[in-house]
Amino acid sequence: MKRHSKNLVALLSLLLCAHVFAADKIKMEDQTQIPAAPNKLSGVKYFSPPEDADLQNNAFGDLVRKGEALFVNTKALAPLNVGNEMNCVNCHLDRGRKANSSPMWGAYPMYPAYRKKNNKVNTYAERLQGCFSFSMNGTPPPADGEIILALTAYSYWLSTGAPTAKALPGRGFDEPPPPKGGFDVARGKVVYEKQCVICHGENGEGKKVGVNYVFPPLWGKDSYNWGAGMHRINTAAGFIQHNMPLGRGETLSDIEAWDVAAYVNVHERPQDPRLVEGDIEKTRKRFHADDGVNLYGTTVNGVLIGQGIK
Amino acid sequence: MKKIGVTLLLAMWVLAPILGNAAEGESIMIHGGANPAAMPCISCHAADGKGMPSAGFPRLSGLPAPYIEKQLYDFRSGARGNAVMQPIAKALTDEEIKQVAAAYSNRPKVNVNHPNNTNPVLGSGAWIAQRGEWSKNIPECTLCHGPDGVGVGDAFPPLAGQSPMYLESQLNAWKEQKVASTPKSMSSSLPATRRNDPNHLMQHIAGSLTETQIKAVSEYFGSLGDSIEPFDESQHRLR
Numbered sequence: 001m002k003r004h005s006k007n008l009v010a011l012l013s014l015l016l017c018a019h020v021f022a023a024d025k026i027k028m029e030d031q032t033q034i035p036a037a038p039n040k041l042s043g044v045k046y047f048s049p050p051e052d053a054d055l056q057n058n059a060f061g062d063l064v065r066k067g068e069a070l071f072v073n074t075k076a077l078a079p080l081n082v083g084n085e086m087n088c089v090n091c092h093l094d095r096g097r098k099a100n101s102s103p104m105w106g107a108y109p110m111y112p113a114y115r116k117k118n119n120k121v122n123t124y125a126e127r128l129q130g131c132f133s134f135s136m137n138g139t140p141p142p143a144d145g146e147i148i149l150a151l152t153a154y155s156y157w158l159s160t161g162a163p164t165a166k167a168l169p170g171r172g173f174d175e176p177p178p179p180k181g182g183f184d185v186a187r188g189k190v191v192y193e194k195q196c197v198i199c200h201g202e203n204g205e206g207k208k209v210g211v212n213y214v215f216p217p218l219w220g221k222d223s224y225n226w227g228a229g230m231h232r233i234n235t236a237a238g239f240i241q242h243n244m245p246l247g248r249g250e251t252l253s254d255i256e257a258w259d260v261a262a263y264v265n266v267h268e269r270p271q272d273p274r275l276v277e278g279d280i281e282k283t284r285k286r287f288h289a290d291d292g293v294n295l296y297g298t299t300v301n302g303v304l305i306g307q308g309i310k
Numbered sequence: 311m312k313k314i315g316v317t318l319l320l321a322m323w324v325l326a327p328i329l330g331n332a333a334e335g336e337s338i339m340i341h342g343g344a345n346p347a348a349m350p351c352i353s354c355h356a357a358d359g360k361g362m363p364s365a366g367f368p369r370l371s372g373l374p375a376p377y378i379e380k381q382l383y384d385f386r387s388g389a390r391g392n393a394v395m396q397p398i399a400k401a402l403t404d405e406e407i408k409q410v411a412a413a414y415s416n417r418p419k420v421n422v423n424h425p426n427n428t429n430p431v432l433g434s435g436a437w438i439a440q441r442g443e444w445s446k447n448i449p450e451c452t453l454c455h456g457p458d459g460v461g462v463g464d465a466f467p468p469l470a471g472q473s474p475m476y477l478e479s480q481l482n483a484w485k486e487q488k489v490a491s492t493p494k495s496m497s498s499s500l501p502a503t504r505r506n507d508p509n510h511l512m513q514h515i516a517g518s519l520t521e522t523q524i525k526a527v528s529e530y531f532g533s534l535g536d537s538i539e540p541f542d543e544s545q546h547r548l549r
Contacts, residue, residue: 053432065429072549089549094444198465198508199454207463209456210547247449247515 037171046099046170049158067154078147083138085213085222099170100242106171108155109164134228137270173238176254188263191256195245219267221309226272232292236261266295271308280306335413347401359417366475372419376464378411384506391503420471422458423535435530438523446518457547459531465508474532481524484516
């Protein structure tokens with residue numbers, strides 16, 4: 001009997017290992033967001049992260065600076081982990097400091113967070129790894145490695161003085177309500193050509209200087225994949241309404257933001273790495289049906305969306 | 311030998327329209343356009359096309375041809391106001407505009423002496439260039455004009471190595487001009503003299519920057535200098 005239980009333990013631990021290994025590929029399966037930000041009362045200021053000059057010159061300061069460098073030049077400094085041409089700062093403007101551009105001071109204090117959907121507690125490291133799997137279409141760096149450590153230190157420092165476990169105004173992208181008559185991809189194309197082409201290009205390809213991208217690709221093989229939060233039209237609409245065009249945020253109407261977000265997110269991009277048994281419909285049911293507003297696995301103008309791109 | 315001659319002839323025939331534009335353009339730089347009112351470019355923009363920084367005449371060497379063409383057409387239409395350039399742009403033919411733009415775009419592109427890897431100090435010109443002032447919706451200049459302000463694509467011209475006096479005058483040209491001591495009944499501002507920024511990307515930025523910031527950021531980009539090394543497209547250019 002004793003021997004038996006020993007074997008059982010061995011078997012169990014083996015199974016457990018296998019499970020850990022499988023989960024290792026994608027650390028955060030579920031990309032839905034934890035509680036959204038409350039509305040900001042007029043006259044109330046957004047949380048303000050510390051200034052550069054406040055950072056100490058010691059080992060901690062060095063790690064924070066390393067995190068900041070990785071945050072702005074992610075592709076160049078972590079080429080093994082970034083599979084496309086995206087950098088953290090592309091979606092988190094002003095080095096992760098800007099309100100309504102999903103600032104790090106809004107994200108870091110919300111973790112660890114239990115989420116019913118995947119029935120587990122997610123750590124901040126896992127959340128960062130999720131970005132590498134989906135938004136960067138890459139391979140997440142190890143949770144205890146220097147990349148995640150540095151990005152965590154940078155986020156922690158930006159959150160200096162922020163309350164923990166309390167959703168702050170300015171957190172996330174503050175999504176505008178969906179248009180009453182629904183969004184329209186064709187109207188979005190008109191907005192895109194007028195407002196976005198100058199930087200992101202006719203085919204969403206972005207623009208580079210030297211080998212590095214200055215304006216990120218919005219679709220195609222070098223952009224975020226079908227599992228990234230930004231593939232949700234509601235999320236992209238929030239980012240766009242508050243932040244685009246650069247320096248002229250909050251000039252597009254809510255409807256324009258939704259329409260152009262739909263136009264961007266109707267285009268093909270790398271496949272969702274969670275693809276279930278190679279089947280788009282199964283993947284849609286499991287991961288996309290309940291994930292905000294998105295076009296994955298649907299048919300638009302007779303074309304199946306979500307086929308992926310290599 | 312005959313074969314080489316034929317190949318050469320063929321090559322010239324194929325390349326002529328491209329080289330032709332630039333060669334004609336080189337001649338316009340030195341001698342001006344067919345209309346004498348289209349004065350030689352070199353008298354202000356210098357023989358090497360790098361401008362006369364201390365007099366505020368901008369560098370044109372290495373600027374994208376579509377950018378130069380657009381500016382000349384905007385001088386013509388008045389979307390960009392300038393007492394010197396407007397008559398010249400009107401005197402140049404469409405063909406001459408194409409040629410001179412091609413010629414300048416063939417000249418060396420600015421390359422920054424020492425890429426900037428240090429952390430800027432709050433309130434400095436380098437700070438505006440690399441960090442902006444997002445509380446006033448001013449993005450860092452390098453976000454659109456590229457790392458070290460070397461320019462991006464055809465719409466975002468290089469700022470690095472440009473005349474500080476020129477940069478300052480352009481930032482001011484995008485602002486509405488405040489007129490001092492006007493009677494209350496009259497408008498106290500004149501429209502901006504430069505209104506040709508795509509999607510109005512520059513107007514509000516110029517309007518939101520303070521005088522001190524405009525001076526500092528113009529000095530910063532002017533001070534980045536021009537390396538003797540040619541611009542290398544295969545290099546990493548970090549933010």
